[in-house]
Amino acid sequence: MRVLASAPAKIILFGEHSVVYGKPAIAAAINLRTYVEAELRRDDRIRIEAHDIKVPGLTVSFSENEIYFESDYGKAAEVLSYVRQAIELAMEEAGVRKGINVSITSQIPVGAGLGSSAAVAVATIGAVSKLLGLELTREEVAKLGHKVELLVQGASSGIDPTVSAIGGFLYYEKGNFEHLPFMELPIVVGYTGSSGSTKELVAMVRRRYESMPELIVPILNAMGKLVEKAKEVITSELDEEEKFAKLGELMNINHGLLDALGVSTKKLSELVYAARTAGALGAKITGAGGGGCMYALAPGKQREVATAITIAGGTPMITEISREGLRIEEVIK
Template identity: 90%
Template sequence: MRVLASAPAKVILFGEHSVVYGKPAIAAAIDLRTFVEAELRDDGRIRIEAHDIKVPGLTVSFSESEIYFETDYGKAAEVLSYVREAINLVLEEAGKKTGVKVSITSQIPVGAGLGSSAAVAIATIGAVAKLLGLELTREEIAKLGHKVELLVQGASSGIDPTVSAIGGFIYYEKGRFENLPFMELPIVVGYTGSSGPTKELVAMVRRRYEDMPELMVPIIEAMGKLVEKARDLITAELDEEEKLRKLGELMNINHGLLDALGVSTKKLSELVYAARTAGALGAKITGAGGGGCMYALAPGKQSEVATAITIAGGTPMVTQISREGLRVEATMP
């Protein structure tokens, strides 16, 4: 039997990084997906085919008669650790020891703040669990996805695996989530083209937090309060225009606080200011930062903002909220 499952990327609208410190955050699943096909193997081996992962630095040297591969295969194995841990956890949960092959294709840029790590973990867990006949709820799958991120990254709030498993628009705090009323979000994502590994950025913020708690604690507290304010706005009976304008203002404040944490870059700031100048109501980093993506809220100005992001050297992506999280696409004999 073969199972094909998929799970979506996300944007964190408010509260990345502070969510790791137990503060709330707001995120939405978006319509870019990672697809994982899983099948059993009878030789007891785990085989992973990752079609979208580029490991930099493939080095070969030649002499007349020989070829030497000098690539760091340790690095290649490390890149697959989210998938490996996801498979291991499901096998453990099912109490089974069997060979499995998974094949991954993805629409999500890697290390770009759009939750590719969570999407690959959730789609793998979903596909392998179904393959083994293990009945898991979406919440249980989200918890296993969180475990995978904790094992690989050392720290994770769990918001990304939760939104990838559940889908839609959510408010998240310390492992619990609530669905927010669905709203059309006229957003444009801008990709800098470079990546920022979440593990390193979260560790960098932790060092700054421990070095200067007197400065960092109030910043994290402010981020938490800002997210509460954003939730109140999203759920309020307010005129739509007024609501978006105020949310935009909160995005700009959130971006400034993220800059103070040290996770912005020159390119991210350039894209953020280009979007604001082109008429976005607000623009900020999304995800871990250090490269990766920003997003802008731009009702009626999405194409102007997309052009401004391109001119500033980024790649714009106009995306929609995905109501669906983990999806089993097909089960084949």
């Protein structure tokens, strides 16, 4: 038997990092997906094929007619830790252990703030649980995905696996979520081309929080208040133009606060300012930062902003909200 499942990437519109401290955040699933195929094996081995992961430290050497490969096994094992934990938890939940092949292909850039870790965890849990005959709800998959992130990263708010499993446009706080009214968001995502590790960035913010709570706590509180304001705007009766103007302003404040936490980079800030100069109403980091992506809100100016991001050395992506989260694409008996 074989199961193919997929799960989407996300952008965090407001509230990354502060969400780890119990503040609310707003996020949306977007139409880039990770696909995971799981099939039963005849033996009891578990084999993972990750087509999009590059492991640093591969050395190739030659002699006359032979070629030798050496890889850094520590790094290779670490890079697959989200997938391994996801398989482990799905098997634990099903109460059976079987040999399986898991094959991953992904459209989501890795370590870029678009929730690649959550999407791979959610799609793996979806595929493996179905393969083992378990019918989990999307919410149950989201909870297991959160567990995977906690085990691998040490800290996670759970927002990324929740958005990836459920899909759509969500307000999230301490493990609970609410659907926000669906709205088309004229956004452009800008990818710096470099990556950041969420585990390390969350740990860096934690160190600052512990060493200077009198400065960091007010920043996190301001982020929480800003998310409440953004929710009020999104659910208000204002017309779209007014909503976008207010959300843009809140995005810019959120970016400044994230910069104060230390998660921006020169390149991220350059893309943010390039987007604003080209007419975006707001622009900020999305996700953990330290590289990765920013996004801009640019009604009527998406093309101009995409060009400005390119000129500033980034890669623009015009994305749409994905209403669907985890999807079982195919089951072959």
